[in-house]
Amino acid sequence: ETGVTQSPTHLIKTRGQQVTLRCSSQSGHNTVSWYQQALGQGPQFIFQYYREEENGRGNFPPRFSGLQFPNYSSELNVNALELDDSALYLCASSVREFTYNEQFFGPGTRLTVL
Amino acid sequence: AQRVTQPEKLLSVFKGAPVELKCNYSYSGSPELFWYVQYSRQRLQLLLRHISRESIKGFTADLNKGETSFHLKKPFAQEEDSAMYYCALFTNAGGTSYGKLTFGQGTILTVHP
Numbered sequence: 706e707t708g709v710t711q712s713p714t715h716l717i718k719t720r721g722q723q724v725t726l727r728c729s730s731q732s733g734h735n736t737v738s739w740y741q742q743a744l745g746q747g748p749q750f751i752f753q754y755y756r757e758e759e760n761g762r763g764n765f766p767p768r769f770s771g772l773q774f775p776n777y778s779s780e781l782n783v784n785a786l787e788l789d790d791s792a793l794y795l796c797a798s799s800v801r802e803f804t805y806n807e808q809f810f811g812p813g814t815r816l817t818v819l
Numbered sequence: 820a821q822r823v824t825q826p827e828k829l830l831s832v833f834k835g836a837p838v839e840l841k842c843n844y845s846y847s848g849s850p851e852l853f854w855y856v857q858y859s860r861q862r863l864q865l866l867l868r869h870i871s872r873e874s875i876k877g878f879t880a881d882l883n884k885g886e887t888s889f890h891l892k893k894p895f896a897q898e899e900d901s902a903m904y905y906c907a908l909f910t911n912a913g914g915t916s917y918g919k920l921t922f923g924q925g926t927i928l929t930v931h932p
Contacts, residue, residue: 709862738919747823747905747922748863761917795863797920806851806909806918810863 709811726781728796737779740795821846825923840891842906851909852889858902896930
């Protein structure tokens with residue numbers, strides 16, 4: 706069984722640029738959630754994808770967008786990067802139909818915006 | 820809106836001492852709570868969930884709805900317990916709608932030899 710993987714590991718961008726982060730869900734998992742973890746804070750929910758559609762969103766502006774593909778992998782896109790977007794971005798996969806709502810996390814992508 | 824509070828950013832104990840990591844939540848619905856742990860250079864992983872009433876690595880946590888708390892306890896701390904601990908509340912919009920985790924800010928536990 707393969708765990709959740711994310712790429713790239715680290716990324717440095719400048720303000721105003723656009724970035725795409727990638728996530729491969731754990732084998733058999735059909736739901737992907739994205740979280741932003743600023744330094745010294747707990748992860749914050751960005752949005753969730755299920756059946757290739759956004760299925761819930763946290764308090765993040767529209768310049769944060771995503772995709773889910775038929776193989777359940779997912780992308781997080783951030784446009785017009787701001788300095789405050791610097792954070793660790795976590796992807797978590799789960800199975801919607803399971804009773805236990807456990808989410809399995811990837812190692813994260815560290816984004817630095819200069 | 821839901822909220823999770825972990826009042827201690829840092830907690831330091833000696834090996835063999837009892838440890839309690841505090842977690843309080845605010846949620847109008849029926850809570851589903853988890854403790855996640857992140858060891859040095861590892862990913863965030865589930866430690867335990869209240870619904871299972873399990874003990875993992877000697878840790879237990881009891882949901883107290885009256886006090887809206889879900890404190891994590893271990894009677895005898897070990898050096899390998901040193902890690903970042905997050906309390907998380909799962910909320911579901913119902914049916915097949917999305918479910919998300921709301922995390923506390925985390926507590927760094929250091930167990931000294």
